[in-house]
Amino acid sequence: MPQRETESSASTSAPVIQLSGVHKIYRTGEIEVHALQGVSMNVRRGEFVAVMGPSGSGKSTMMNIIGCLDRLSSGTYILDGIDVSTMSRNELADTRNQKIGFVFQAFNLIPRTSALANVELPMVYAGVSPAERSERARAALEGVGLGAKEHSFPNQLSGGQQQRVALARAMASNPAIILADEPTGALDSKTAEEIMSMFQQLNRERGITIVLVTHEPDVALHAKRLVRFKDGLIQEDRSITPQDDILTLLHPLEVSHEIP
């Protein structure tokens, strides 16, 4: 799509994610859940955003919409210059394939399938030739320091290693953004720290745009911007400065209103 090329190369600071007036309503029988109530937010190329908020605040719904896994009820969502709000199931699948790299809390590698094959999988769906995709997958595995483990199955790898394979899989198809949903939730703190510095490195050195959902302030501290959700709305949206620490991230700035 030539349109995408011109948009993305026009300016490095053009928004990769443009959300305006996004509503999401779930209907389960009689009950309507208004999960997002008019969210507007832009994410520019090269940003590293941490999304925080309590359970049920709408942050997961937000992530599903940004990740093209779910469709919004009203509003618009423009991803990398393309309006995805009205896309069909297949178009959404193709968009996920080409624009988005996912990293999940539970790693979500395909079991009994080698690390290399796991990293290749998005490129298989993209129709990349076998020679090219294995070359790119190897490079991605080298990039996360797992070049020697390409033939290992997920169950032969530690949690940290599995998450690095997942990161390599997300990176291999050169996505516009990486969406990480609690990527350190299942890891011990030392491994979590390793994974987070890997995210930082990707963001700093390669300019990858990252949106990361987390509960933990020390994980959020690795990001450059904080977006906090509450009751289906953005409650707080600010930069993370070197002055911030775990305590300042734990609660919104308007502490006085929140703590009884």
Place this chain on the structure above:
Amino acid sequence: MRFLDIQKMAVHALGKNKIQTALTMLGIVIGVSAVIAMVSLGEGAQKLVQDQVAGMGTNVLQIQGGGGWNAGGGARQGNDQQSLTEGDVESIRQEVPTVKLVTPIAQAQGQFVFGNQNWQSRVEGSNEHYLDIRGLKFDQGDFFTAQDVQTASRVVVLGKTVAENLFQGSDPIGQTIRIRNLPYRVIGVLTPKGQSANGQDQDDFAIMPYTTVQKKMTNSAIPRINRISVSAIGAQATGAAKDQITELLRERHSIRPGQPEDFRVNNLTEVAEAAEATTRVMTLLLGSIAAVSLLVGGIGIMNIMLVSVTERTREIGIRMAIGSRGSYIRMQFLAESVILCMLGGLIGVLLGIGLSVAIARVMGWPSFVSPQAASIAFLFSAATGVFFGYYPAHKAASLDPIEALRYE
């Protein structure tokens, strides 16, 4: 997504669960091999009947002498009773236009002796047309001539079994053997025909002029004719020939309308056609029973594929998240069931061929593997894969990626 990658993915997925794959395949293997074995055996039986028709001679009618025949078709007084005469033979030859060749048959039994070898067998006495009517050939020597029939020469043509048992490999032509203590010269040996459908040795007999049998081998005063064999001028003519002969003989034997006949005309072509129709129905029946087991195998495939979709819900969610279209998921699962069925079908075809050859050998039937049955069964198994794999594949493709990812 490339087509080959879908195949590879499917094969990889099947390889992950080898025992489950093998057991599921077993249903198809059994179904396909049963279909092939049953149809092949059925067609073998059909071919057997056809061979027998050819063995009885082309367009042959048999006129059986003897007492009246009851409605059931059995002989009331045995078929020893004399009712056919040489005059009957002669008038059939002259007056029935649809008849090509006629021979009277006079039968006898006897001990065959050559040197110190003994063999009990039967003798068929006929005229010089016997071979043409029955469609037989001879290996060595000659057949007797009209001259031999007229003079009641003491010549004999042996079936292969008789020749082998008496001569043990040495050349029988020109040798003299004794039957019922009278010497006969061997002038020919017939080409072997092998066993008949009911396991009878069709080569265990000898032929000589019927006049010789009547004069030398039977003790009755009246020259005896057991049967008359007739060949019609064509396959279509056998029906007409039967009617004409019946009419002629009723008249000759002075049987009034409504009275039972003292002979019976058997149209062997008719009998053969009836037998062939029966075996065809049998084939169909056996084949359909076997097809049921293929159906059961297909349902087994569907069951396993449904279980597999549930088991792999999370994997499907992951695949969708990283960009698989629903249609790719559907194709992968469909490919899994089709590959499973085609592999099962292939093994089933080989097993079915092996089975039908083995059963045919045990039963002494000609083994006849029908290439049509094999290819139809194989294609049918592939179709089973598509038919029973489609619903599970569709179910997998319609999963919601978010819910599938959350599935524990």
